[in-house]
Amino acid sequence: MALIxxxxxxxxxxxxxxxxxxxxxxxxxxxxxxxxxxxVDDGSRDNTAAVVTALKSPKIRLxxxxxxxxxxxxxxxxxxxxxxxxxxxxxxxxxxPIKHLTxxxxxxxxxxxxxxxxxxxxxxKVMVPQSHFRELGGKIFNIMVRIVTGxxxxxxxxxxxxxxxxxxxxxxxxxxxxxxGFDVEIxxxxxxxxxxxxxxxxxxYNAPGTKVSFFKDSIRMFAxxxxxxxxxVKGLYK
Numbered sequence: 065m066a067l068i069x070x071x072x073x074x075x076x077x078x079x080x081x082x083x084x085x086x087x088x089x090x091x092x093x094x095x096x097x098x099x100x101x102x103x104v105d106d107g108s109r110d111n112t113a114a115v116v117t118a119l120k121s122p123k124i125r126l127x128x129x130x131x132x133x134x135x136x137x138x139x140x141x142x143x144x145x146x147x148x149x150x151x152x153x154x155x156x157x158x159x160x161p162i163k164h165l166t167x168x169x170x171x172x173x174x175x176x177x178x179x180x181x182x183x184x185x186x187x188x189k190v191m192v193p194q195s196h197f198r199e200l201g202g203k204i205f206n207i208m209v210r211i212v213t214g215x216x217x218x219x220x221x222x223x224x225x226x227x228x229x230x231x232x233x234x235x236x237x238x239x240x241x242x243x244x245g246f247d248v249e250i251x252x253x254x255x256x257x258x259x260x261x262x263x264x265x266x267x268x269y270n271a272p273g274t275k276v277s278f279f280k281d282s283i284r285m286f287a288x289x290x291x292x293x294x295x296x297v298k299g300l301y302k
Contacts, residue, residue, distance in 0.1 A: 067098045068169065069148030073138035074116075075106040077156040080271070082115050084158045089121060091162045097169075099123055104142040107132035136239065136246025143227070143236050152226040157271035160224035164266050168226045176262040177231040178254050180217070181224035187265035194270045201282060212289040213252050213296075218263060220248045231259050238301050244281050245288030252292050253301045 070088060074081055085101065092099040101121075105113045105128045116126045127145055129138060139153045150172050152165060160181045168179045183190055184206070193199060202221065209220055225247070227235065234257050241249045254261055295301060 065098050066149040066169070067100065067147060068092075068165070069143075069146035069151040070099060070101045070165075071139060071142030071146060071151065071153040072101065072103045072156055073106055073135050073142065073153070074103055074108065074112050074156045075132060075135075075138075076108045076110045076112060078108075078111040078115050080157050081112060082119065084156055085116070085119055085121070085124065087158060088162050089119075089123065091165070092123075095166065097165070100125060100147060102127060102142045102146055104138040105129065106134070106138045134242035134246075135244055136249075137242035139246065140236050140239050143232050146232075149229050150226055151229065151232050153223070155223035159269050159271050160222060160266050161269075164224065164264065165226075167264060171262045171264065172226065172228055175260065177228050177259040178235075178251075178261045179226045180219075180251070180261065180263055181222040181266040181268070182217075182219040182263040183222050183266070183268045184218040185263060185265040189265075189267045190270075191267055192269040192271075205282070205285065208286060208289060209248055212293050213248060215248070215251055215255055217251060217261070220251055222266070222268065223247075224266065225250075227254075234259065240295065240300070241288055241291070243284055243288065245285040245292070248285075248289060249292050249295075252296065256296065256301050 101124045103116045103126050107129050143151050171179045182188060209215055235250050235253045238253050239250055
């Protein structure tokens with residue numbers, strides 16, 4: 065039976081993380097999925113690490129960054145320390161329900177090397193939407209992703225993505241972006257490496273307490289699109 069690694073980047077998540085971990089543990093147990101859960105504490109200033117260790121589950125491993133390094137760095141750290149045949153990363157708020165893991169595993173069994181959740185497919189169900197302001201910003205960003213990088217993907221930013229072990233070893237060592245723009249970079253690398261990518265329709269629930277600053281992080285993410293394009297031109301992803 066395949067081992068599934070679930071990587072969760074966490075920064076100041078003492079309130080949301082315990083419930084998320086319990087939901088994941090309950091789901092994988094009920095569905096008899098061999099699992100390791102890797103929580104990467106990204107230099108949290110609260111009790112994130114303490115609430116993880118308090119659960120005392122043999123399925124959970126805690127990795128601590130020495131300081132706050134960014135979501136992209138934390139995901140990469142977790143993936144590179146994983147042992148799974150399939151590696152999924154998901155947000156600490158579990159905006160995409162863990163039940164979709166079953167579908168993702170099936171897609172991998174069908175031969176797809178990368179599977180990503182998408183909120184923008186016709187079949188997707190956004191149960192609790194973001195504000196109109198953030199939703200519009202997301203649509204503009206997706207348009208810019210296609211123009212600047214040429215990625216034929218509807219939604220690069222949904223935080224629920226999985227890779228086969230082989231695909232992860234091709235993609236993540238080449239990742240250079242530590243912030244929120246890393247999603248585009250890893251998909252750009254996967255596309256350049258001609259890996260098979262499946263966009264999957266999901267349910268999605270906007271959760272309060274986002275760590276993304278709309279203005280500061282949006283400016284940085286737009287700048288990172290051009291960095292990704294330039295890296296591609298320079299051949300840094302080969």
